[in-house]
Every structure is written in structure tokens, then in C-alpha cells.
Amino acid sequence: MTDPNRDRLYEELATESRRYLAAYVLFNQAVADHLGLHPTDVQALSLLTAEPEPLTVRQIADMTGLTTGSATRLVDRLERGGYVARTPDRQDRRRVLVTPVPQRVARVTAVWDELGRTWQTLFDDHSEDELRVITRHMRRANDLSHTQIQRLRALPKKD
Amino acid sequence: MTDPNRDRLYEELATESRRYLAAYVLFNQAVADHLGLHPTDVQALSLLTAEPEPLTVRQIADMTGLTTGSATRLVDRLERGGYVARTPDRQDRRRVLVTPVPQRVARVTAVWDELGRTWQTLFDDHSEDELRVITRHMRRANDLSHTQIQRLRALPKKD
DNA sequence: GAGTTTCGCTGCGCCGCGCAGTGAATTGGG
DNA sequence: CCCAATTCACTGCGCGGCGCAGCGAAACTC
Numbered sequence: 504m505t506d507p508n509r510d511r512l513y514e515e516l517a518t519e520s521r522r523y524l525a526a527y528v529l530f531n532q533a534v535a536d537h538l539g540l541h542p543t544d545v546q547a548l549s550l551l552t553a554e555p556e557p558l559t560v561r562q563i564a565d566m567t568g569l570t571t572g573s574a575t576r577l578v579d580r581l582e583r584g585g586y587v588a589r590t591p592d593r594q595d596r597r598r599v600l601v602t603p604v605p606q607r608v609a610r611v612t613a614v615w616d617e618l619g620r621t622w623q624t625l626f627d628d629h630s631e632d633e634l635r636v637i638t639r640h641m642r643r644a645n646d647l648s649h650t651q652i653q654r655l656r657a658l659p660k661k662d
Numbered sequence: 663m664t665d666p667n668r669d670r671l672y673e674e675l676a677t678e679s680r681r682y683l684a685a686y687v688l689f690n691q692a693v694a695d696h697l698g699l700h701p702t703d704v705q706a707l708s709l710l711t712a713e714p715e716p717l718t719v720r721q722i723a724d725m726t727g728l729t730t731g732s733a734t735r736l737v738d739r740l741e742r743g744g745y746v747a748r749t750p751d752r753q754d755r756r757r758v759l760v761t762p763v764p765q766r767v768a769r770v771t772a773v774w775d776e777l778g779r780t781w782q783t784l785f786d787d788h789s790e791d792e793l794r795v796i797t798r799h800m801r802r803a804n805d806l807s808h809t810q811i812q813r814l815r816a817l818p819k820k821d
Numbered sequence: 822g823a824g825t826t827t828c829g830c831t832g833c834g835c836c837g838c839g840c841a842g843t844g845a846a847t848t849g850g851g
Numbered sequence: 852c853c854c855a856a857t858t859c860a861c862t863g864c865g866c867g868g869c870g871c872a873g874c875g876a877a878a879c880t881c
Contacts, residue, residue, distance in 0.1 A: 541837070569837095569838070569839085570839055572838080573837070576837075576838080577837090596846060596847085597845065597846045598846095
């Protein structure tokens, strides 16, 4: 139950996770500054390009955690910057599909890939099993945090 | 060089990382909402409690990525909320040391630990070696992103 | 001891954001 | 079939965090 060795590993991993997140936020900020965008916009673009199909405004709102109103404004900015295009949905005419503009978005992903290349060198001395371990951990932590978020939102607010 | 199997793993890990970090940001946001704070404040508290010694305002500014002015305001909010206390530095009287107030901060970390406990159940079927692999990856990615941020800031801004 | 640098702090304006409400489109129940 | 309820994206409005520029005070430099 309380293996002191494992406890130390847990502790270490917890602290490292915090720094990991902090580093990501800083990196995201740096990318945004570099491109003259806002961190939220970069984050949205990252999520948008990760999905195979175009998203609706509401989906973007859910994934970023903003309201639909703010999401509309976000898409406004991205559209004005030429990063995405609004396309009406044929099936449901209330909906608006937001599709990324490849050549423009490439400018953003280029910065990401710049990191990605260095990442590869970082991964190169990992075995395939180790890579799978990391990926699996992230996926599970991802799922877990979603349920945790649900719980937090359902709970009464403190103070 | 181009092992298709590894390439697929890289691809998978890259996408999963995005989602993982996005989820982390969302969780941070949810915690902030729950406590009636701002995400930046929670992040600062997280970093503040992770360090063994009190930080100066400038150090907080550097770690969070904001200007000293905004950092001052951030400390103002945290102080007003009773989360931290300002202490003058004896050695350098220009400096102000920001020390977390344990009993008040405990309220925040309680929410983190709530996730931590569930995390433990998630980790329980990992071997110690696997835990070390994950921790090591995060630490290295952390270091790497810092150098990347330096590079980004040095580069000329695009657009 | 005068000049320079660093510290934290403070007006100011910008702008992202949540809130609440709008019209249009879709869905469901009698 | 029609009318109510829901969902969609969008829009004023006010709040407030943030960067910017400048401020005295304290520390370092020569």
C-alpha cells in the first residue's frame, strides 16, 4: 500500500507534471507572441488541426472552455487573420463549420514542427515500449482529467 | 532513420500530447473557476508551492511569463485573497519576498490532491521503471521547451 | 559621491472574456 | 401538421487582466 519508494516516485511525478504544464503554457505564449496572436488562438488552432474534420463553433467552445460568444469572437480573429474559413453546414443550417486554411496554418505548425524535430531527437533513445508507455499514460490522464473537470463543475464553488 | 513503426508512434504521441496538454489547461481553468480565481493565479500558486523557498516578484514574473507590473497585480490579488504574504527582504531592501500562507493554500492543493489520489489509482498498474520513464520524459521535454522559448524570443517576429 | 542598473509599484489604454439576450433553424409532442 | 421548446451562432455591454511606460527607492560601479 504505502511503499515509500513508490510514494517518492509519485511525488516526483506530480512536481514534474506541474513544471511540464507551466513550460507548455510558456511555450504556447511564446509561439503566440512570435506570430502576433493570442495564446487562446494558438491553442484553438492546435486543436483544430489535430481533428480530421472541421469543427463547429460550439465544439471549439467546448474544447477550449470558453462560451459560445467568446468562441465566435475567436473565430472572428482567426478568420480575419486568414487562418480559418467559415463554411455553412448543409445538414444543419444553424451551424457554421470552421475549416483551417492549410497554407496559412502551415506557418503556425512550422513552429510546432520545429519543436517536433527536436522532440524526435529526444525520443530517439527511447525504446518503442517506452514510447507506448508514455502515450498510454497521456491518453489515460487525458480521459481522467475530463471526468475530473465534470466533477469540479458539478461541485459547489468554494469561497 | 525512417522506421514506419516508430514514425507512427511519433505521430500518435504528438497528437496525444496536444490533447493531454489541452486537457491540463482545461483542468487548471476548472480549478480556478471552482475557487473563484484566475487561471494565472492558480498557476502561480502551483509554481510558488513547488519551490522550497519564497520567490521575489520578479521571479514570479519570469516563471509565469508576465511583466513585473502584472506580477505585482497578481501578488496583489493573491495577497487580498489571503493566499500569500509579502515579506521584505533583509538582504536587499528593494526586493519583496512572496511567501504562501499554508492553511489558505491547502485549500487549493486539496483540489490538486483530489486529482492526485485518482492519479495514483491510474499509476498503480505501472511498474516503477515505467513511472521513471514518464517522469524522465517530462523533465527532458521541460528543459527542451525552455531552450526553445529562448530561441523563439530571440527570433524576429513573423507578421 | 555621481551615474547606472535593478527592484517593485502605479496610471493608462487595449482587448479578451463572461453574461445576457437576439433571431434563425431544428426538434419533439399532441 | 402546428406550435412550443431547444439549440445554434452571433452581438452589446461591462469587467478586469495585461503590457507599456514611467516613478521613487535601493543597490552596484568606477
